[in-house]
Amino acid sequence: MLRSVLAIGAHPDDIELGCGGTLAAHRAAGDAVTMLVVTGGQNGPGATAERRAEAEAAARNLDCLLRWGHLVDCAVTADAATIAVIEKAIRDTDADVVYVHAPDDSHQDHRAVAAATLSAGRHSRRILHYRSPSTTRFEPTVFTDISAHLDTKIAALSCHRSQVENSAMVDPEVVAASARHYGAQARVRHAEAFMPARFVWDLSPVLEMPLITQMPAYPAQVPA
Amino acid sequence: MLRSVLAIGAHPDDIELGCGGTLAAHRAAGDAVTMLVVTGGQNGPGATAERRAEAEAAARNLDCLLRWGHLVDCAVTADAATIAVIEKAIRDTDADVVYVHAPDDSHQDHRAVAAATLSAGRHSRRILHYRSPSTTRFEPTVFTDISAHLDTKIAALSCHRSQVENSAMVDPEVVAASARHYGAQARVRHAEAFMPARFVWDLSPVLEMPLITQMPAYPAQVPA
Amino acid sequence: MLRSVLAIGAHPDDIELGCGGTLAAHRAAGDAVTMLVVTGGQNGPGATAERRAEAEAAARNLDCLLRWGHLVDCAVTADAATIAVIEKAIRDTDADVVYVHAPDDSHQDHRAVAAATLSAGRHSRRILHYRSPSTTRFEPTVFTDISAHLDTKIAALSCHRSQVENSAMVDPEVVAASARHYGAQARVRHAEAFMPARFVWDLSPVLEMPLITQMPAYPAQVPA
Amino acid sequence: MLRSVLAIGAHPDDIELGCGGTLAAHRAAGDAVTMLVVTGGQNGPGATAERRAEAEAAARNLDCLLRWGHLVDCAVTADAATIAVIEKAIRDTDADVVYVHAPDDSHQDHRAVAAATLSAGRHSRRILHYRSPSTTRFEPTVFTDISAHLDTKIAALSCHRSQVENSAMVDPEVVAASARHYGAQARVRHAEAFMPARFVWDLSPVLEMPLITQMPAYPAQVPA
Amino acid sequence: MLRSVLAIGAHPDDIELGCGGTLAAHRAAGDAVTMLVVTGGQNGPGATAERRAEAEAAARNLDCLLRWGHLVDCAVTADAATIAVIEKAIRDTDADVVYVHAPDDSHQDHRAVAAATLSAGRHSRRILHYRSPSTTRFEPTVFTDISAHLDTKIAALSCHRSQVENSAMVDPEVVAASARHYGAQARVRHAEAFMPARFVWDLSPVLEMPLITQMPAYPAQVPA
């Protein structure tokens, strides 16, 4: 049985920064992955259409499905409407694991998306919080080994050219440094780090086997 | 590839109380499991030989290998000798995951075994702290679903008759209640709860398959 | 002197789940108890009139006064209006102790009611946070012994038939399990658990005496 | 029924500094109070005999029973011997509530006494940690109103003349300031502050009554 | 090079209570200091014009520049508008260090101003949270020595006559007690205490020198 993975971010590039390597690892393991970008990132540098195209390119790079929340940048609150958007994504994907912002973050949208996801995912068994450059409190205890996927992560992030070129917060050099920093902490080479809201470890048998190659083509698609 | 699991407890019955259901789940998944009991529990109720026999019966019930640390009850410290005992067990079992007491506990042996395991396991990628009745601070974020294994856990615990009958701290009714309490928290029926010191989630493909039945017989053995 | 107790919950059934046994213990001790239900629970399963009747039945079961906040389910915020509702209840009851949701909770209404109560109760000497199934961080240090009142708690909870039958979050079996779990932690049989925002322990003389039987009849009343 | 109170400190003057006002309040409520001083304070300023006499004078001031642990200053560890001393005191006094140092403290004896008390009091329902000038982490949530007893606290502390005159850590002016600081936090005039290890709040009826005056004379006594 | 200091508070008197002594110490060191008061405090006791005059008098006392945010008392949220007000103040003053409320506070405006400042100051190297009487969680690790400035602090606070006379929360006696309490913790006589959001310690050479006396007159000014 393959897993269904849902990664949620407030703005285009948040997911790639926080857990892009892990999503690549999920895809390599044959899991289905959907990225839910809650707003269009209208407030940062970069025109809306440009940011939309960048997000699509990044999702293609990561070989993940892309889904938009259509809420407004810098005006997200953890209210019933936001919760409904996320609930629908969890239901549609039947997600086994949900990745989302850490709850303590200096960006109001990040806080709101984290809180709304905890509401929407109240029946989910696995919710992992990733770190953003604006996260204020982060004590990770769960890690994934992204040694084989750091390049993919940085390639996906680089698709967000409007951000990489204009925001001090999006710096591939820092991404690589943090991956090595957390890797040392996790006793692997490169790692992404998570704070679990709740993580039920599935002990079902783990088998080593040739990677399934007949997996159906899985291009990034954008629902209306 | 099957996993190698090492569970460490200060006294006979500590492991069963803290993660007995999880060990049963590991065995059901085909993993190899070793229990390292650091002392003979000479200070609690029950004669030493009796407690040794109880621990052997419990390990047989859980179908796990049993290993003794031969240190002295109520006199364990996190010194080089204790660390060496645990380092040897980690090396001998080539452990993929280590279970051990939570670090904040009112029993001095529990604290010492937790601290010594963090030293001994400094290169391990997965160390999970379980809860004891004497644990003082415990905020679990990682859970395992033991709904299918609660009976086995209680059966193994019941082998420690000298404790169940004489210690207010070992009460099967409480064990079942806590499993349900943590189950609700984990969104499953019955759960065991853990605080990760460090947990690298292995994303290798997970496949559903008939349980391997030809697994070699794996009786509890007691190394000299 | 008898105590005046105020318990505050966002929805019908929250108070019963969180501290119903403790309220029963307060009544047994002769204290006056008021339950303030901030919304009508319009969004959960069950029609509004049905939920209102259920709450009244539960309050009768606990022999407590019931008071409604008339705010809207799933739309509570910790703003001046909500604070005013709670301030008035504190003033009207001259509350010696206030029970309310824990501040870290995945339900937005629970968070809002907790925050508004801390504002409204800024001069109160005793505010205790109870746990809900949706609470995310909870490290209790204060407990009450509800061994003699668990049945009453579950009977009161069972009045909320629309919830018990339809919500995975309201399960009497879990309520009993958690009471035993926290009881073991508190060194009693069954307990409810609390995180104090602020708790001034009153050291006035405690005397054992026959329960006052001439207490005025104290039926659940619903203010307009 | 009156309560039996046990206050434990590593050195003469620790108990007075940490909870002297609360002990006075317990005595005023008619409770029996025993102070267990674990060492003779041989390492601080002041000769041993002098410190012994100071402690006796302070206990007389507080009208509490004094008991010595006879361990060695600056060499206390949380081992079986220390635990046995405290277990015996808990058993002898049949303590309803135990006061002891906070666990995080820069003085090794304070840490050891706190840890040993958590072991010894593993079946106790009420253990409250008080603060010392050397405490490093202290987030109090439980308070007692000592407005009527601050003078008694300072008088008892002043009996420890060898300390007040020679140690920067024992300063009555700071004691009064902290009592006011915590009083404001507790919404009373003067308070002592505590972190509960575990506190079962007894809801038995609380009645206002004239203070019992025929209480048996209760002078400070020093067991051999 | 002199430092530029920005202190932010939700209401008139918040800054004086939280870090008035530190601001005086900054002025004594020759630093430029701006106080940003986000609302007019319309909801507390005292007419708006009166409170405005009080704030101006206090700023004159502290010899600091005063700046108003013009938001509405009890209705501040951490939204884009509030963030913009604070961003502008940080930019205008080119602040080297920002002082602001602690994030966990029972007053909704305090929480909102703290959160908005973390957003606005996302590129700042030094943000220190001060304590208010309504702060709920506060574990200070950074302190300033205000022994020479406590009188100035209390004089500035006393300018807020409408508060000192009518609010239990504003009490000069408590201010002095807390300064002594935190002073003992910091190993100085009187201290103010801070929780750093982020504090880059500048190790540039520190030289002892006669205080610059020709500093340009620096009266409190109120921008339109």
Place this chain on the structure above:
Amino acid sequence: MLRSVLAIGAHPDDIELGCGGTLAAHRAAGDAVTMLVVTGGQNGPGATAERRAEAEAAARNLDCLLRWGHLVDCAVTADAATIAVIEKAIRDTDADVVYVHAPDDSHQDHRAVAAATLSAGRHSRRILHYRSPSTTRFEPTVFTDISAHLDTKIAALSCHRSQVENSAMVDPEVVAASARHYGAQARVRHAEAFMPARFVWDLSPVLEMPLITQMPAYPAQVPA
């Protein structure tokens, strides 16, 4: 007035790993710096004489005074003897700021040195905890900008050839990555990160001036 700085580590290389860049920055600011290495590191890879020579070379590189504690590797406890060694170093250097291991660390010597330093430094106004690869809990809030000193740090660390070549825990690549990771967090290029036990920020005037060049030659010296 120049500052006197004392950095304390359990083994040769601990100080360089934890705060080597900061010590270089202190030297650049003209401060006097002493490194106290508590044990000879007899248990790690490398002969004792070799490690002694490596530590001397590293201290020369950092232009700091080196001082040995002469305790035994892997057998340090926070007892009176260890405290005395550190007290003497604090007294001899009249230290204005003390750097030491973080208290939560999986290495027993690191924990013991951290605890003993908190005892020995009970009157110190500035104690900052640095991180080691074995640190288990670390939430830094204080940072230093080591952008200009990262090369010096790595050069000093490289003097510990026996460690760099043989221990997975000492890896210059990780050191550089962590410096960039924490730099991003501190809003500078490269940073070292600290948890303050207690940090009194000295607000005395900070002036920009040409670096004092006539500073007396300050070679690394080894007291007997």
